[in-house]
Amino acid sequence: MGLGDCQPAIPTVDFAEWTSGGPDRRKQIANDFVAACRTVGFAYIINHGVAPGRVKEAFAMSQKLFDLGHEQKMLAPHPPGGAVHRGYSWPGFEKITQTFGDEADREDLKKRLRSIADVKESYEVGSENNQDQPNIWLPEDVLPGFRSFTTEFYWQMNTIARMLLRAMAIGIGLDDEEFFLSRHSGHNNQLRLLHYPPVPAADIESQRASRMPAHSDWGTLTMLFQDDCGGLEVEKPHKEGEFMSAHPLKDAIVTNVGDLLQRWSNDKLKSTLHRVTLPPQQDRFSGDERMTRARYSIPYFVAPEGPTIVECLPACIDEKHAAKYKAIRWNDYMLMRAGMSYEDQPVESGVPG
Ligand SMILES: O=C(O)CCC(=O)C(=O)O
């Protein structure tokens, strides 16, 4: 194996000295972060400030949620249409159970898979003060502590988002390092708990099922925790259609640039296609049918205030790089993307990602 084979192709950016390191160190970290956003559009953020124990708690809460029965989860259903994106999105109707054999020991799993039809389910949480996107909660006794945990976690993630937004402005070289912060109150972000149930590898290989097809995220930044299953892939720079693994790096936040930031930066920063497919490691499969492990991930989508006008930043325009995009209002762009996704996926999509 050559050195290149064991090095992650997605850069790792260490924020350990962000607050303690002084202005030069800070500038260096910001530059590293923006360099990753320019080349790959993705970075692993380490030493970000969310304690590993907290991340563990978040995954445990997510597992408790998705372990609930369908009827219980349906007490907080995602509303139809793309305008409000909150609550529980149940699996669609992409049946995957017909590929199962009849072995008795699989009965349990089969039953579970029969009751679901797609290969992912999710739950969306926003700011409690976002009037346009009111949260949709389960009754407290169905999952005690869920509401308080997820709302606290939401704001904890926003603290990290603020650090990254400041780093972004510094790394791009904006005069105002609060440029992005002043447009992101935190009330328009979205915390998403995602569960990809076990699926026979053959279903994904034959494209009868998909965990998450290739897409770009819509907003400013996405920050994601993933468990150790694997399967997240990112399009290689300058190699359209070729993907590389964003393998799980324990406790790191996988961060990526969304469409909005690509527009703001006049394409200097890349909103890169990514998808979730089969886990690369063979120990993630079991049995003759190569049933994959379940996978859990927790993306956090960072977006500005709805009326924010996004136009190419003067710092990203020069004689060789004229502005490529017209000014748009974030809300209009978001609704346009939501509308497009909803045609194909009436319930499950409409997410900034
Ligand atoms: O589950 C993942 O790792 C990726 C999720 C994602 O890309 C999204 O929700 O936009």
Ligand SMILES: [Fe+2]
């Ligand atoms: Fe995404």
